[in-house]
Amino acid sequence: MDALLKEITAIVGASNVLTGEDVSARRADWLTGAPCRAGAIVRPGSTSELAAVMRVCHAARQPVVTHGGLTGLMHGAEADPDELAVSLERMTAIEAVDPVSATLTVQAGAPLESVQQAAEAVGLQFALDLGARGSCTIGGNIATNAGGIRVIRYGMMRQQVLGLEAVLADGSVVSSMNRMLKNNAGFDLKQLFIGSEGTLGIVTRAVLRLHPPTPDVQTALVACPSFEDLTGLLGHLGRSLGGSLAAFEAMWQSHYRLLTQESGRHTPPLSPEAPFYVLFESLGSDPESHGTQFALALERALEDGLISDAVLAQSDSQRQGLWSIREDIEGLIQALSPLLAFDVSLPIPEMHRYVATLEEALAHDWPQGRMVTFGHLGDGNLHISITVGTADPAARRAVEHLVYTPLAKLGGSVSAEHGIGLEKRNYLGLSRTPEEITLMHTLKRALDPHGLLNRHKVLAPKQG
Template sequence: MESLLKAIEGIVGPANVLRGDDVAARRVDWMSGAPCRAAAILRPASTEELAAVMMKCHAAGQPVVTHGGLTGLVHGAEADADELVISLERMTAIEALDPVGGTLTAQAGAPLQAVQEAAMEAGMQFPLDLGARGSCTIGGNIATNAGGVRVIRYGMMRQQVLGLEAVLADGRVVSSMNRMLKNNAGFDLKQLFIGSEGTLGIITRAVLRLQPLQPVSQTALVACADFTALTGLLQHVRRTLGEQLSAFEVMWRSHYALLTEESCRHAPPLPSDFPFYALIESLGSDATESAQRFETAIESAFEAGLLSDAAVASSEQQRERLWAIREDIEGLLHHIAPRFAFDISLPIADMEDYVQALERAVSARWPEGRIVVFGHLGDGNLHVTVGTGHDDAETRRAVEALVYEPLAALGGSISAEHGIGIEKRDYLHLSRSPEEIALMRTLKQALDPKGLLNRHKVLPDIAE
């Protein structure tokens, strides 16, 4: 190990090979806050340096784990004491922006918020948006196929990537920096790396697709009397707002009441006795037209009996206050501790029955247990937090079984947007067929036959 690290120092410089306390001072993810246990952290400054590092690691049979913004929630960045971490924190450049072609080229370590701001300065927008925007990186967003709050309009991260560059396990560089929307020249190789969680290659650069800036937002928090009204409201705003609908975020009463009335973290804009709350937002370019269209959508929803109460933001400050209730994950985790958090997807029509069945199952086993639910309803994605009063491994496995196993019969997924990592690896068979898993193994074996990249994540290590 020491001779390998000395050789790598010759590539990235001694100051960019961190050891000892400098490693332990790093955290492996936002959720756990656990210290990094890797043998060292390597900080290349370019694709060329990373390729040279990976050639050395491949020759030595040295496994590595890639670190981006460390905002993941499935232990995808954990490294054992015999592994090395590749941190892309020095690869943050925004290399080019083409407003005519609608593209932005960035290194993988660039924070999402920096990309958003660069696009905005050019009169464009990069539409991916999530609460961790200030910390998460473009490479991590691509590696996990991030979702966020605007998927209903713009799609997942996969839809925002035109081209990318990646370093393979043996140091070879696959550069497919396509800048065109249409390119059917053979296999679309970038898709191999999008959502593969660093197990097939390390993403270093990307060409991102920009959208026209939509500077005018209209936002409302509404309350619904039942799930039928909630889903009817979703259909209604899709029809009345059309392409302007950018978010339809839903909070079960459990989430809304906890973060307003129970914890007093946020002033409740609406009473907390409704079963469902929806945060609706539209984006447009004409202030008068957008406001009139949004007002008509809300008023007609009232007339149709689809919503029972509403608070419409009349300023950016009010908008931020409404969104703060939905995005206060820190408050949620603080007031339900210990807890187990899940990111799942399932057909919208099955959500109410699924949540009710889960509530009954948790209550039957842990009478003092509780469940908090919110999510991107229009995308079929729910975030479920379960508190039982216990945080031991046996309880975790029991809760995981209650949450995950019903999804198989519903055609749902154990992961909607956070990936698999280590945490969900043993449940992958509930969402993927044996044939799909076998093909994943084939791809892993072809691109990383020694099993060096993010081993033990997503799939068991092929080399073992």
Template sequence: METILQDLHAIVGDAGLLLGADVAQRPAMSLGKGSCEARAIVRPATPEELSQVMALCHRNDQPVVPWGGLTGLVNGATAQPHEIAISLERMTAIEEFDEQAGILVVQAGAPMQKVQEAAADKGWLFALDLGARGTATIGGNIATNAGGNSVLRYGMMRQQVLGLEAVLADGTLLSSMNQMLKNNAGYDLKHLFIGTEGTLGIVTRAVLRLHPLPRSRNTAFVGVESFAQLSILLRELSASLSGQLSSFEVMWGNFYRLMTEQTGKHPVIMPTDLPYYVLIEATGNSADEDAQRFEQILGEALESGTLLDAVIAQSETQADNLWAMRDDIETLVQAMSPLIAFDVSLPIKAMEQYVQEVETTLLSRWPEARLLVFGHMGDGNLHLIITTGADTDANRHAVETLVYEKLVPLAGSVSAEHGIGLEKRQFLPCSRSDVEIALMKTLKQALDPKNLLNPGKVI
């Protein structure tokens, strides 16, 4: 065994070091394509072990790739043959729970769903939620500043983190485990590690802020006749459901038609010829009153013409069914393959024209192409699903260039919530200026001068 692997073994022991076939049976990246090529997978049992591991790697100029649950979608955790993957999968404990204040201290490898359930058991809500909840880890959520389905009400992962601990490139263990809502004692260092995709440090523990578990959930599916009405509806609901509106998920008409009449996977619950549909959800604190109010507000929107049609879920099952359509990625993939998926954000006022221009340009070049659009419109976040029929690298690159370049004049983002990883790195300049990228590099150089932490990702 090579010297560095022997030295790693001395730190983490048998259970902490995977080699050979144990590495190859792991996936190279999320969505299961290919086999992991890393030189080794190191699985430290404690932050202190990871600190020693990084100190060793630093002395040996050994690059590392931090791993959360590998549910990211931008190729942000792929390890090359000369790199060592560092998995936090043995650090999954919930260490402390201040039940009075609603504060959880967890290790970074804890899966999101485990944290959600631990919180809910005591009447608290861990407010981040997304499809990969069973596998995604808190550390990965932090490293990627994960978004998901409740950002409108609760914010992204950044807003759920009060403090954290991280191992720096040279092995230094930085503990910044703040538990208070307010703390202006010097620079708030945690932001260096939130959304920086493991390039500035490896998060090992976190202090999470919880919210009171809502006592009511009201869900509706509505149809709207124009984008202008959609904007009005969002503003009206933001005001009338102030503090409680948690989702405003828009689907362009062809998304709804695909899910219902075209594939038969989901029931037709209202006419399919409308241009826009919205899945609306509000969570509150009083089961009866909230339901009554929700109905009243939607009733008024129907009367005023802001809505053309509305179906209010009458049970948890009905609400879950509405979400099932929104989240039915499987049907989407089957119907649209080979597809290219996008996760962009842009000012709401520019969305209608942006989508039209993308579609027009797309069809002018690929007359057979199809475009589906849906997303967290309340957050400025749209997912575009495009198929041109062909599945070549050149084709993919041409479509990506088309979608991203049209964001430039709108100051939109090539990544609303998924991050940059390797996949979007070449398009980062569509959303960030040379000055911004230079400052990112200044930070990287200051914290990781040897470029050992997730090299090549983001910048």
């Protein structure tokens, strides 16, 4: 690698090629906190520098891993000592904001939060939001097609990207910096790079779509008497709120009870006897008309028996209080240690039976085990938290098997929003057909014939 690093140093400058302790002082991963093991970390300052770096890496058949904010959960940014990490940390500029077209042009290393702020500065909003907003980067959000809690209303990261620029494995620059909502001039190449976790190209810049602001936020926590009422409520809110419903976060009783009554971490805003709870939120413009509409929708849901109890947030601090229950990951980690966390999706009507069956199977195999469930129900996305009292890899694999296997029959997904990385690579076949996986390999081979980009992530090495 030394000769190569000399060439790369000539491109980016010595201060932008990190080796030795400068590498190991960095974490590989938010989750494990383990030190970065890459052979070196290169920090290009521009697309053309990165392209030049990739040209020499391509010539030397040097594998490369891209680093954004390293907040992913699937070990998608892990690097081996024979790999080079490319960090986009110097490419953080917000290059342009067009408030009329409602677009923003940004370099891939910019933190999500800086984009949100730049949008707000011109009276607009960027729709994607995540807990990691301060450290995750736009490039990482694109590479993993980040989701979050507003997907019902605004879609995932894919829907926020109008255009992008990527450097391919051979160093060629594909610049698809479209700025329009409508552009059907040829194949929509940007789609290749969104959600493919850095395996097909390195995203360097993007044009993002902005949205009008929705200053009026209405939030409620309600109790539902049955799963049927839960889905009935989702339909009712969709119809009543005219498309402004932005979050519909369901909590199974187990989840709600654990984080309120049992842990003592939150005073239960509603008594914890209902089988389901939902935290839902609607985003509107005018407080008066939107507030009236929201209250009316809530009232009708009560009248129709879709909900048995409700609390409507009357202030921002009440709203934060309701969200703090749903977002209390710390509480889950404390109570369910060692925690096995799962992110799956499946058609909504199948969820109740899926969760119940999984609970039974888990209780059978692991009598000491415990499981609680919440999810972005409107998106088909469940987050399941399990402990079986051990972090032993074999136990973990056994639990994964219980969680993932039933999804195949239901047309579900082993990864709703976290991606595949290394972590779920071996389960990809449960959610995708052999023909799909073959086509993924075809694409990988076409764009990166030497397999240099984020090697072995998403797709397990193919036999033969």
